[in-house]
Amino acid sequence: MREAHLRDLIAVIETGSVRSAARKLGLTQAAVSKNLTALEKSLGVPLLVRSTQGVEATEFGRIVLRRARVVDAELRHLQEEIASLAGESHGDITVGLSATAEAMLLPPALARFREHSPDVLISVVGGRSSSTIAALREARIDFAVGPLPPEQSVTDLHTERLFSSDLGIVVRAGHPAAGARDIASLAPYGWLFSVRYSAGPAITSLLRERGLPAPTLVAHCDSSSALVCMLLQTDHVTLTSLSALEPLRRGGLLKVLPIELDLPPVVQYLIMSAARPLTASAVALAGEFRRASRPLRR
Numbered sequence: 432m433r434e435a436h437l438r439d440l441i442a443v444i445e446t447g448s449v450r451s452a453a454r455k456l457g458l459t460q461a462a463v464s465k466n467l468t469a470l471e472k473s474l475g476v477p478l479l480v481r482s483t484q485g486v487e488a489t490e491f492g493r494i495v496l497r498r499a500r501v502v503d504a505e506l507r508h509l510q511e512e513i514a515s516l517a518g519e520s521h522g523d524i525t526v527g528l529s530a531t532a533e534a535m536l537l538p539p540a541l542a543r544f545r546e547h548s549p550d551v552l553i554s555v556v557g558g559r560s561s562s563t564i565a566a567l568r569e570a571r572i573d574f575a576v577g578p579l580p581p582e583q584s585v586t587d588l589h590t591e592r593l594f595s596s597d598l599g600i601v602v603r604a605g606h607p608a609a610g611a612r613d614i615a616s617l618a619p620y621g622w623l624f625s626v627r628y629s630a631g632p633a634i635t636s637l638l639r640e641r642g643l644p645a646p647t648l649v650a651h652c653d654s655s656s657a658l659v660c661m662l663l664q665t666d667h668v669t670l671t672s673l674s675a676l677e678p679l680r681r682g683g684l685l686k687v688l689p690i691e692l693d694l695p696p697v698v699q700y701l702i703m704s705a706a707r708p709l710t711a712s713a714v715a716l717a718g719e720f721r722r723a724s725r726p727l728r729r
Contacts, residue, residue, distance in 0.1 A: 439452060439458075440467060440495065442463070443479065474495070478491055497569050501569060503570070505707065510522075511710055524716055525572045527566055528575070528576050530557070530658075530672070531699055534674060535723075544715060557654070567702060567703075574717055576700070576720055587706070590702050591700060591721075592698060593721065593728070594728045595697065598692060600668055601669050601671055603663050603666075603684065606668075608668070612690060614637060614638065620647075621647045622667065622669065622670075623652055623661055625652055625669070634646050637692065663684060
């Protein structure tokens, strides 16, 4: 088993065909096929299923893919650190961020980071915390900032509390219920829920305690941009982290309703692999996220 074998397997599974993988890697199809055959022979199991629709990983292939991504990322990071120490290219960093981290931490952290590392490219990945954790475990991202997934164990990860954000009910500016002071006034309107905060059960419980009917669910929005677009263009309401939408509230586009809620805040964590060290550049960027979070702590 060689590094090239794992590299080609990753490319084939991600692109869906040997031809596309070869084009991406700058190799011939024959060279990629030869490496895949050698890898399957060395492991003694089929890794890929070929059909008219393309190439898919077998169950064995999916297991190898998870490990291969970690190996590939570690070798790439090794090359980046050696190049950095030699005064050459600094590579890139991929981070997984919650909507709150994107809104409150990313702008100041990135601005300060670029003061001393202007050549490093930062890639940002969003999505629910469970998928972000999965990406971290497979080394598809360097570190994450966001809430911990309640349904997953994180004993294999290093977690560091950064700050917390209150939950609140948010509507668009000019909403018919923009002056509402009690949750009963929102009965005529549909609700948008962010999957990562599990707000649906929280609102249902609050309404039940007040003898009110269950909320009308319109959509689960795992995408923060989808949530914002629907809020701005409809009369739907949402329960979400207030920090995530603070820039839009300050800009007068969204309004936080003055409704008292007895709900715990959403805690944002810096999350890293306990087994894999960060590159020097990633360590520096993580430090800037810590620094940006300090004024928000309480």
